[in-house]
Each structure stands twice: as structure tokens, then as C-alpha cells.
Amino acid sequence: MAYTEASLLTQVRSILNEPSEQFFDDTEITAWLKEAAIDISTKTMCVETSAAVTVTAGTLDATEPTDCLKVYAVYISNKGLMRIHPRQIAHITPTPSTIPQFYYHFAGKLGFYPIASTGMTATVLYSKLVDSVVNLPYEYQEYAIDYAVYRAKLKDGKYAQANHVLSKYLNSLIFHRQDLYEKGVDSKDMFKIPDYTVTSEK
Numbered sequence: 001m002a003y004t005e006a007s008l009l010t011q012v013r014s015i016l017n018e019p020s021e022q023f024f025d026d027t028e029i030t031a032w033l034k035e036a037a038i039d040i041s042t043k044t045m046c047v048e049t050s051a052a053v054t055v056t057a058g059t060l061d062a063t064e065p066t067d068c069l070k071v072y073a074v075y076i077s078n079k080g081l082m083r084i085h086p087r088q089i090a091h092i093t094p095t096p097s098t099i100p101q102f103y104y105h106f107a108g109k110l111g112f113y114p115i116a117s118t119g120m121t122a123t124v125l126y127s128k129l130v131d132s133v134v135n136l137p138y139e140y141q142e143y144a145i146d147y148a149v150y151r152a153k154l155k156d157g158k159y160a161q162a163n164h165v166l167s168k169y170l171n172s173l174i175f176h177r178q179d180l181y182e183k184g185v186d187s188k189d190m191f192k193i194p195d196y197t198v199t200s201e202k
Contacts, residue, residue, distance in 0.1 A: 003134065003141045004134060012033070012148045012149060013029070015145070016152055023156065024152055024155070029152070032148040032152070036148060037130050037135065037136060038130070040143060040173060041129050043177065045069060045127035047127060047135065048128070049126065049128050050123055051124050051126070052124075053110060055076070055100065055112050055122050058117075060111050060112065062111075063108065064110050069126065070126060071124060072126055072127070074122050074124050079099075081112070082101065083103060084103070084113070089104075089113055098116070099120065100113055100114060100115070100122075103122075143169055143172050149165050150165040
């Protein structure tokens with residue numbers, strides 16, 4: 001079951017063996033949990049979403065979603081755009097079209113090429129930054145508890161314990177990032193339909 005803000009705080013206090021405010025106050029633990037959400041969503045790219053971005057006629061670029069970390073795909077009118085580097089603008093020759101065929105992501109901007117002749121809407125698929133643990137996927141929420149415990153151990157001067165918890169926290173994020181969210185790219189060969197009329201050699 002997913003955590004709530006209250007249950008996260010309770011779980012951290014349970015591990016620290018401090019059910020109520022004494023050495024650690026609720027405000028600082030809540031702040032550590034917020035730091036954890038930012039750190040986890042940034043390191044793992046685990047929070048994925050989509051947003052509509054307005055493409056203005058005669059304009060090369062548009063502002064990215066404010067919570068965007070990494071763009072995975074962009075499509076317009078149900079057609080995916082190919083990603084390019086900004087230096088390729090005007091050095092590639094697209095097929096004649098009034099709809100952009102390429103996009104780039106740079107310095108908080110999404111660029112579209114060729115430049116749209118009319119206004120339209122692009123759908124952007126991306127990973128986002130969050131600052132609340134409850135907005136993380138459930139399988140990542142428990143690691144925010146580890147992070148808060150790590151910060152608490154630092155405050156308490158228990159540095160060996162803090163390093164142990166931090167190591168566990170970071171290794172867990174690395175594992176889940178590679179196992180769940182590393183995205184490969186399919187080559188064109190992967191889309192070829194096998195020719196089942198060809199018989200194997202004996």
C-alpha cells in the first residue's frame with residue numbers, strides 16, 4: 001500500500017526509535033523526505049508523464065514543461081518526431097511538410113523543425129521532477145525513508161551508520177533505474193517482418 005505523508009513520518013520515527021518529537025522534530029524529517037523525493041525523481045527518472053506543448057507558427061522553439069527532467073518522445077498529429085541536435089538545424093533536408101518532423105531539447109526549450117507554418121499542439125512524453133514522496137511510484141517510496149534515516153544519523157553524529165544507510169539507498173536507486181527505467185532504442189531491423197516462406201537449409 002502506498003505511503004501517505006503521515007505514514008512516512010511514522011515509519012522514519014519507528015526506525016529512529018523516537019515515536020514523538022525529542023531530538024528530531026517533524027519539520028526537519030518532513031524536509032528530509034522532500035529532499036528524498038527530489039533526489040529520487042532526479043536520479044532514477046522514475047516519474048513519467050505527458051503534457052501538451054503549444055507550437056507557435058513561425059517560431060522555432062517552445063518552453064518545456066516546468067517540471068521536465070528528460071524528454072523521451074514528442075509527437076504531433078499522432079506522428080512521432082525524430083530527435084536531433086540543435087546544430088543540425090538547417091543542415092538536414094526534411095520532406096516537404098507544414099508539420100515539424102524533428103525536435104530537440106536544449107536549455108529549457110523544445111525546438112521544432114521545420115518551423116511550423118500554422119499553430120499546433122505537440123504531445124511530450126517525459127520524466128518529471130517531484131518534491132513529494134507520495135508522488136513517487138510505490139516501489140520507490142520506501143527509499144525516501146532510507147534517505148531521511150541517513151540524514152537523521154548524520155545529525156546524531158553516527159557517521160558509520162549514516163554511510164551504511166546511504167550506501168543501501170544509492171545501490172537501491174541504481175538497481176531500479178537500470179532494471180526498470182533505462183530505455184533502449186529499437187533499430188529499424190527490429191521492425192522487419194520475417195519471411196516465413198524461406199525454408200531453412202538442411
